[in-house]
Amino acid sequence: MKKRVLLVFVCLCTSILFSQEYKFGEISKKELEEKVYAKDSVANAVYLYKSRRTYYEYNTSTGFNIITDVKQRIKIYNKKGFDYATFAINYYKPESGAKERVYSIKGHTYNLVDGKIEKTKLSKKSIFNERMNKYRVITKFTMPNIKEGTVVEIKYQIRSPFSIDDLQFQYNIPVKKLVYKVEIPEYLVFNQRMKGYYFLPVKKDRRTGSIGSDIKYTIHVST
Amino acid sequence: MKPITSKALFWVLVILVQNIFSQTKEFSYLSIPAQLKENANAVIRLNNTVIDVQAIDQLSIKEKRVVTVLNKLGNGEVQAYMHYDNDSKISRISAVVYDAMGSKIKKYSKSKFLDASAVDGGTLYSDSRVLYLDYTPTSYPYTIEFETEYKTSSTGFIKGWFPIEGYHISVEKSRYVLNNNSQLKFKKKESNFNGFDIENKSSENQLSYVVENQKAQVFEYNAVSSRDFLPLLKVSLDEFSLKGVKGRGANWEEFGKWMYDYLLKDRDLIAPKTVAIIKKMVDGVEDPIERAKIVYKYMQNKTRYISVQVGIGGWEPIPANEVDKVGYGDCKGLTNYTKALLDLVGVKSYYTVVYAKNRRDIDKDFTSFSGNHAILNIPNNGKDIWLECTSQTAPFGFLGDFTDDRNVLVVTPEGGQIKRTASYKNEQNLQSINAAIVIDETGTVKAKLKIVSQGIQYDNKYPIESLNKKEQNTYYKSSVWNYNNNLSIDRVVLNNDQDKVVFTEELSVVITDFCAQSADELLFKVNVFNRNNNTPKRYRNRKHPLKIERGFKDVDAYEIEIPSNYVVSESLLVEKKIENKFGNYQVSIKRIDNNHLSYKRVLLIKEGVYSKEDYKLYRSFRRKVAKNDNIRIALKKK
Numbered sequence: 001m002k003k004r005v006l007l008v009f010v011c012l013c014t015s016i017l018f019s020q021e022y023k024f025g026e027i028s029k030k031e032l033e034e035k036v037y038a039k040d041s042v043a044n045a046v047y048l049y050k051s052r053r054t055y056y057e058y059n060t061s062t063g064f065n066i067i068t069d070v071k072q073r074i075k076i077y078n079k080k081g082f083d084y085a086t087f088a089i090n091y092y093k094p095e096s097g098a099k100e101r102v103y104s105i106k107g108h109t110y111n112l113v114d115g116k117i118e119k120t121k122l123s124k125k126s127i128f129n130e131r132m133n134k135y136r137v138i139t140k141f142t143m144p145n146i147k148e149g150t151v152v153e154i155k156y157q158i159r160s161p162f163s164i165d166d167l168q169f170q171y172n173i174p175v176k177k178l179v180y181k182v183e184i185p186e187y188l189v190f191n192q193r194m195k196g197y198y199f200l201p202v203k204k205d206r207r208t209g210s211i212g213s214d215i216k217y218t219i220h221v222s223t
Numbered sequence: 224m225k226p227i228t229s230k231a232l233f234w235v236l237v238i239l240v241q242n243i244f245s246q247t248k249e250f251s252y253l254s255i256p257a258q259l260k261e262n263a264n265a266v267i268r269l270n271n272t273v274i275d276v277q278a279i280d281q282l283s284i285k286e287k288r289v290v291t292v293l294n295k296l297g298n299g300e301v302q303a304y305m306h307y308d309n310d311s312k313i314s315r316i317s318a319v320v321y322d323a324m325g326s327k328i329k330k331y332s333k334s335k336f337l338d339a340s341a342v343d344g345g346t347l348y349s350d351s352r353v354l355y356l357d358y359t360p361t362s363y364p365y366t367i368e369f370e371t372e373y374k375t376s377s378t379g380f381i382k383g384w385f386p387i388e389g390y391h392i393s394v395e396k397s398r399y400v401l402n403n404n405s406q407l408k409f410k411k412k413e414s415n416f417n418g419f420d421i422e423n424k425s426s427e428n429q430l431s432y433v434v435e436n437q438k439a440q441v442f443e444y445n446a447v448s449s450r451d452f453l454p455l456l457k458v459s460l461d462e463f464s465l466k467g468v469k470g471r472g473a474n475w476e477e478f479g480k481w482m483y484d485y486l487l488k489d490r491d492l493i494a495p496k497t498v499a500i501i502k503k504m505v506d507g508v509e510d511p512i513e514r515a516k517i518v519y520k521y522m523q524n525k526t527r528y529i530s531v532q533v534g535i536g537g538w539e540p541i542p543a544n545e546v547d548k549v550g551y552g553d554c555k556g557l558t559n560y561t562k563a564l565l566d567l568v569g570v571k572s573y574y575t576v577v578y579a580k581n582r583r584d585i586d587k588d589f590t591s592f593s594g595n596h597a598i599l600n601i602p603n604n605g606k607d608i609w610l611e612c613t614s615q616t617a618p619f620g621f622l623g624d625f626t627d628d629r630n631v632l633v634v635t636p637e638g639g640q641i642k643r644t645a646s647y648k649n650e651q652n653l654q655s656i657n658a659a660i661v662i663d664e665t666g667t668v669k670a671k672l673k674i675v676s677q678g679i680q681y682d683n684k685y686p687i688e689s690l691n692k693k694e695q696n697t698y699y700k701s702s703v704w705n706y707n708n709n710l711s712i713d714r715v716v717l718n719n720d721q722d723k724v725v726f727t728e729e730l731s732v733v734i735t736d737f738c739a740q741s742a743d744e745l746l747f748k749v750n751v752f753n754r755n756n757n758t759p760k761r762y763r764n765r766k767h768p769l770k771i772e773r774g775f776k777d778v779d780a781y782e783i784e785i786p787s788n789y790v791v792s793e794s795l796l797v798e799k800k801i802e803n804k805f806g807n808y809q810v811s812i813k814r815i816d817n818n819h820l821s822y823k824r825v826l827l828i829k830e831g832v833y834s835k836e837d838y839k840l841y842r843s844f845r846r847k848v849a850k851n852d853n854i855r856i857a858l859k860k861k
Contacts, residue, residue, distance in 0.1 A: 042691040042692070042693070079527075079615055079616075079689070080689065082527050086347065086529070123549075126531075126549065128347065128348035128531070130340045130342060130348060131338075131340055131352075132339060132340055133337060133338060133339045133340075134337070134338060140347055140348060141347075142347055142529050142551060144548065144549035144550055144551070145548075145549065145550040146527060146550060146551070147524075147525075147550070
């Protein structure tokens, strides 16, 4: 078992790169001051940034697990956009057997008060788990202090022993920047199929992963 | 049609004979009396409810419900589901499905029922859950026998009895028994029992009712609510427990006092930071109503409606400082928050419980947990002001059709009071349209118009303010003037006067080819902008009284310019007036000068309940209105 394994990874990556960096917990005044979305003036809200990184982690007892990190930053322009401050994460969690789990949900609401940025944290108390049925659970929460012009951001992680969820690129509201990254070990082969009108360029890359200190493998990174 | 062969007939006989001798086929479709199948989509074969009140926090219900579904419209009547939450337990639940002949097809035990959350779309979270049977019928008729046993520690709500559950459902037998094994006092109210053959064997500590062989009721439009004419029994305990909190409510005063002391008191603290903001905002404003307006506006801008119901949270508002912190709440939370803010500026207000949406009174004569919404009452020295706290756009003091004109429970520190909310009647729901219309020789109509709406018509209109251009366009083309093809809207100016509660629309529109054209004539439908084509459905044998839910008044005045080389013959000018107890209708077309006409129209409909014989008259009135709203006149070429 000490043999080194080099793996080839297939990675699909779609990203449109802008010069602006999005860092969780940091926000610019400009984002808060914006009154309408220039490219679509009727938008009630906009995803300023939406990212998802899905990768595999090896665990000696359970094998490969899929981990998905999600980050979202949303600008809310008016009252009709308030619904975008409420989130529902729907995942497979049967009463017994292998299940998906949601971890470390964090969120902030940003408002401009007298020219200063006011930051309100999402409280753990206002996160609810609703068992939809025998198999599925929805984790629901709504952000505090929502006003016209608010920016909210959230992040969370889903760990799953199953498969990779579909990647969605378009929503009911415009998306300003979206970064999806999928990293797949060379042992696994996925077909990819793209639907819709637009062809999205996929950047492929590879890197090396390791299991403990012994096994090294290649990861296919798609961005 | 295929003739029935003697062989087939033989087998039919064999099956029939088998059925007669078989004991288990009690649920056969054939045993339903013919009159119960008339107009019915489903038949309740048996509905047996036995409720045992053991103690203030112990209640059990046993139910058996057998429903034969005759066609697919009756599927909803099976109702093989049971709600539960954290303080109740379903100890037994089972179902058996039978075919048309009453033979058992399938049996479901508790583990075969599906368990789901029963959180409705408008709610973020609640602990309400449901066990339900997922059965897809393969043929009709079929029968489902559904049995449950349920225990709860909340005795605030006691299931009553509404044996004829609605329209197009008949009842073979329905039985209701309540055993009071506790020392607690209970009260009951029987409504609409007259005219129904209900067997009553109640004694001091027991209620017992049976009704049998009730034909299906037929649904009719513009009728009174079925709760107002079908038998209804309400039951409640004078002392009860609700999610672990003990309560009392022999009458509304006591009930209100309990609500105030246990659910509302001390939940109105506000953080000093907000107190300072509010005090500063009303600084210099002396009039209490003006102060209340400022506070209401502040609340509307700060909050939004999100509903979270945990534990007793279904009845208790979240504390005001919590709403202040997160900026959201449900109707209870937002109402309580507004009350707390008003207290800060010295305006007295009271939390109020109401049935929202479909107009329904809180029963003044029967105290029990009632209502599904909360609003705020400002007594204002006898001239009540009512505030809807879940809307970010409603004008101050305006309820609209959501909660208007009904009995509500006002909760004061001294106890509960029944009051009636503001009403918007008939002429108050006014819409007036003034238009200047120009017809050109091609039959195209250009018009500038001003629409002013008040009362409930304001309520219907003001949401268009928040539509975007495209949605506005669709609204006018598809909802308002769907009878006008080729309509284009050049200009829309909206004005929402929240102080006066008046909504004004100013529009410029063009309707190409509005007039039908022939060689020397243009046919012009005079009522361009407000055609009322609603004709009530015809009933050969109307059963229920007529109810006009909402009165309104429309006033229209158009000045019409016709092309200079056209004339209107004198004989086409109209003057008509209809007046009756349902309202009135006036229409006139007059000549102003050679190429100007004036069109005037008034339609007033009065709300009210009228006898079933009146329905015919009302229908004929509305038909005449529709006919006259479609008057065409011919413009002749000179």
